[in-house]
Amino acid sequence: MKQIFVITATFLTTLSLWAADKATITISNPLNTPRGNELVEIDVNLVKAKLDGISAFYITDADGKEVPSQITYDGKLIFSIGVPAKGKSIYYACKGQPSKYESKVFGRQFPERVDDIAWENDRVAFRCYGPALQRNGERAWGYDVWNKRTSKLIVEARYASELDADMQRAISKLRSIGKNDLADDVYNAISYHVDHGNGMDCYKVGPTLGCGTTALMIGDKIVYPRCYKNYEILDKGPLRFTVKLIYGTEKIDGMEVFETRIISLDAGSHLNKAIVSYTGLTKEMPAAVGIVVHNENPNAYVLNNTDGYMGYEDLGDPTQYKEKYRAVQNQDFGKIYVGTVFPQAMKEMKFKSESGLPGANGHILAISSIGNDTPFTYYFGSGWDRNEETDIYSLTTWEAYLNQFARFVKTPLKVSVK
Numbered sequence: 019m020k021q022i023f024v025i026t027a028t029f030l031t032t033l034s035l036w037a038a039d040k041a042t043i044t045i046s047n048p049l050n051t052p053r054g055n056e057l058v059e060i061d062v063n064l065v066k067a068k069l070d071g072i073s074a075f076y077i078t079d080a081d082g083k084e085v086p087s088q089i090t091y092d093g094k095l096i097f098s099i100g101v102p103a104k105g106k107s108i109y110y111a112c113k114g115q116p117s118k119y120e121s122k123v124f125g126r127q128f129p130e131r132v133d134d135i136a137w138e139n140d141r142v143a144f145r146c147y148g149p150a151l152q153r154n155g156e157r158a159w160g161y162d163v164w165n166k167r168t169s170k171l172i173v174e175a176r177y178a179s180e181l182d183a184d185m186q187r188a189i190s191k192l193r194s195i196g197k198n199d200l201a202d203d204v205y206n207a208i209s210y211h212v213d214h215g216n217g218m219d220c221y222k223v224g225p226t227l228g229c230g231t232t233a234l235m236i237g238d239k240i241v242y243p244r245c246y247k248n249y250e251i252l253d254k255g256p257l258r259f260t261v262k263l264i265y266g267t268e269k270i271d272g273m274e275v276f277e278t279r280i281i282s283l284d285a286g287s288h289l290n291k292a293i294v295s296y297t298g299l300t301k302e303m304p305a306a307v308g309i310v311v312h313n314e315n316p317n318a319y320v321l322n323n324t325d326g327y328m329g330y331e332d333l334g335d336p337t338q339y340k341e342k343y344r345a346v347q348n349q350d351f352g353k354i355y356v357g358t359v360f361p362q363a364m365k366e367m368k369f370k371s372e373s374g375l376p377g378a379n380g381h382i383l384a385i386s387s388i389g390n391d392t393p394f395t396y397y398f399g400s401g402w403d404r405n406e407e408t409d410i411y412s413l414t415t416w417e418a419y420l421n422q423f424a425r426f427v428k429t430p431l432k433v434s435v436k
């Protein structure tokens with residue numbers, strides 16, 4: 019009898035030690051649709067509590083294979099999951115140092131290109147414009163789309179090519195001696211406006227809301243935001259990039275207002291998450307999220323306030339290249355799909371025509387109201403039909419993506435930690 023007690027006590031001690039070294043994370047999917055290529059968020063303190071407060075841990079799947087993970091600036095543990103329809107998946111948090119994971123996201127400020135902030139993941143890339151550009155007098159207010167057709171991170175290389183000092187000097191030299199055609203050819207060889215195999219920038223922003231930017235409204239008039247004033251990078255990967263943008267004070271309807279945006283992009287997603295707030299409002303104001311509608315495709319948009327999304331098929335900027343190149347280069351534009359998703363019902367979605375927008379006839383808008391220091395959350399992003407690594411090749415498939423994304427946002431995965 020004594021021997022049995024010793025064996026049992028030893029077993030229980032071993033089991034207790036195993037439990038302290040590992041926490042079980044159960045992910046449940048309440049939908050009839052499988053969930054995959056998606057990041058789950060868990061309060062990291064819940065996991066640490068199950069590991070006796072240990073900070074160093076890594077995540078494995080049910081088979082013990084390590085899964086890349088990240089702890090975000092706001093205390094969330096994130097990692098990629100796969101859960102069957104109406105099913106559950108098990109993951110483990112294990113004490114120990116995580117591996118060094120290859121980053122799937124990247125972003126930084128580019129002071130060498132008038133303070134652009136550009137960021138990307140393995141599917142898409144974006145940029146917004148900064149104070150140096152605003153000082154130059156150029157008007158570009160909205161988010162820009164940089165099309166990708168590779169899962170590799172390419173933003174830094176694109177800027178390096180476009181801004182290569184030796185090549186720029188060579189181009190200037192050729193122009194100075196009257197060889198403008200050759201200078202144009204050299205520029206095309208380094209420009210990110212040309213597809214060199216990984217995608218291109220052929221989306222036109224200008225003084226518009228571009229790809230899903232927020233703006234306050236006075237009556238039916240859009241109060242266009244300017245370029246950001248200050249910024250802070252909050253997350254650098256490997257799974258999520260987050261940037262905080264502060265916009266300068268503007269006098270709007272008699273109020274001194276400044277705007278804050280927190281934008282994050284996750285690996286595997288076509289859409290950014292944006293959390294926008296305004297400080298200085300003394301009353302509720304209408305606020306709109308807008309997508310510019312260009313003249314080349316004026317009716318190719320969908321508005322669905324019931325399911326919480328809107329989308330548009332953009333054909334690229336036909337005047338981007340000099341006329342001698344257009345017959346060849348414009349064929350590379352493909353179709354650019356831009357869209358927004360809203361976790362909550364908006365007051366109104368509509369097309370608003372507007373004159374004076376270069377190459378555009380207005381915006382599709384999702385309009386709500388916002389109060390002082392009240393965060394407003396939505397998602398914006400893009401796809402490209404020339405990216406063979408994704409399944410977005412028509413407005414119909416893009417709408418299906420937006421619809422599914424909206425369903426996932428409104429019906430989050432359920433998580434338990436034991």
